[in-house]
Amino acid sequence: MTIITGPLPEQDSRAVGAALQATLVDLLDLSLMAKQAHWNLYGARFRSLHLQLDEVVTTARDYADTVAERAAALGISPDGRAATIAGTSGVPTFPPGWARDADVIEALVLTFSAVIDGVRARIGEISSVDAVTEDLLIGLTAELEKQSWMFQAENRL
Ligand SMILES: [Fe+2]
Numbered sequence: 001m002t003i004i005t006g007p008l009p010e011q012d013s014r015a016v017g018a019a020l021q022a023t024l025v026d027l028l029d030l031s032l033m034a035k036q037a038h039w040n041l042y043g044a045r046f047r048s049l050h051l052q053l054d055e056v057v058t059t060a061r062d063y064a065d066t067v068a069e070r071a072a073a074l075g076i077s078p079d080g081r082a083a084t085i086a087g088t089s090g091v092p093t094f095p096p097g098w099a100r101d102a103d104v105i106e107a108l109v110l111t112f113s114a115v116i117d118g119v120r121a122r123i124g125e126i127s128s129v130d131a132v133t134e135d136l137l138i139g140l141t142a143e144l145e146k147q148s149w150m151f152q153a154e155n156r157l
Contacts (some may be wrong), residue, residue: 006075014044017076019122020133022090023140024067027078029089031060036094043156049119056108056147063140070136075085079151090118105155112148116141 006013040150068078093112099107123137 002075002118003077004072004075006073008074008130013074014077015146016074016130016133017071018065018124019126020071020074021079021117022088023122024064024071024078024080024090025085025089026118026142027060027064027067028085029091030111030115031057031064032085033091034060034108035096037099037104040097040099041104042098042102045101045105049104051152052105052150055110058120059143061149063143066136067140070133075132086145096120102155105151108151109148109155110146111147113153116144116148119144149152 008016025100034053034056038050038057041053043049062078068080071078077078092107092114094107119137119141123134123141126135126137
């Protein structure tokens with residue numbers, strides 16, 4: 001049964017929905033990974049990195065909400081359940097336990113690279129289908145690439 005009727009033809013809705021869903025789980029997983037690092041961090045750069053990780057969490061959570069609500073507006077049910085995140089996220093696994101500052105920075109560089117690659121690929125897939133969603137994903141990519149730059153800059157000693 002159709003609950004919400006979106007503006008796109010069904011086939012286009014499915015393509016855009018898949019792009020939004022894949023982005024949603026990556027952002028939710030990124031927010032969890034950054035919090036895990038925020039809590040387990042140790043090392044000389046603790047204070048700045050501890051705060052920086054919460055900036056990642058805020059960005060990931062805010063954009064996860066925007067992405068999920070874009071899906072809903074298109075008539076596509078977003079799925080942010082824990083099992084769905086665990087089963088479909090493209091975010092690299094973050095190890096358990098205490099996390100040294102240099103290792104956390106390296107992990108964030110790799111994670112941002114994976115998430116950005118995914119979002120950029122999805123922009124290519126949907127650019128001819130829905131410019132509004134494309135615009136949303138472009139804004140997200142700019143923010144992710146800004147934060148990726150900052151972690152890369154910290155990764156060069
Ligand atoms: Fe905190």
